Amino acid sequence: MCGIKQEVHIDIDEISEKDEVSYDMIISSYMAHGVVDKGMELFREMKSQGLSTWNAMISSLRTSYFIVFFKCERGKEIHGYVVKNGYDRNIYVATIIIDTYAKLGFCFLAQYVFDQSKERSLVIWTIIISTYAAYGDANSILIVFDEMLNKGIHPDHVMFIVVLATCAHYVMVDKAWEIFNSMFKKFNIQPLGEHYACMIGVLSERALSRNIIYFYYAN
Secondary structure, eight states, rough: OOOOOOOOOOOGGSSOOOHHHHHHHHHHHHTTOOOOHHHHEEEHHHHHOOOOOOOHHHHHHHHTTTTHHHHHHHHHHHHHHHHTTTTTSHHHHHHHHHHHHHHHHHHHHHHHHHHHSSSHHHHHHHHHHHHHHHHTTTHHHHHHHHHEEEETTOOOHHHHHHHHHHHTTTOOHHHHHHHHHHHHHHHOOOHHHHHHHHHHHHHTTTTTTHHHHHHHOOO
């Protein structure tokens, strides 16, 4: 399946006492070897027996092949299972799915999962903004950034680098100044070398040599 299916010589029926731990072990093995059909079958079997599929789901999300699954039709099935069982409301699961869709270039799906997330950590905000940055959507970056600030979420050094780099790339001088000046004044974050580099970059693009000299000596 998807070019990664391998032989797995483990059978749940060979285990005398079937519990969540044994299911977790075998499902993780199936998923890690790309045998998604069997893994999903065991998920459903666990559910029918009243066993919690939480640990098995988390283990599966951590596999190195998870991003490959989402390139296939089975990716939709896994996501559907997550939603149907309410796991998407967990911030850890939502973060992994958003990051996976983002890496695959499915910005609209990453945004959809993000919009459905009731709990949004700074990590999730950073991922969705970085997604738009990777695909050059400056407008969405600034919209989401402003939305985050309005929600009372304080950005960190990494977030400021992403946003300032966007301003530098698209030569948004005024917006860059606004964001840079807010770092210490509003959020008590001391700019690092990467932030200064972004500012020099945005000023260089406009050939504002006087501003660069002023910026250099003022900071």
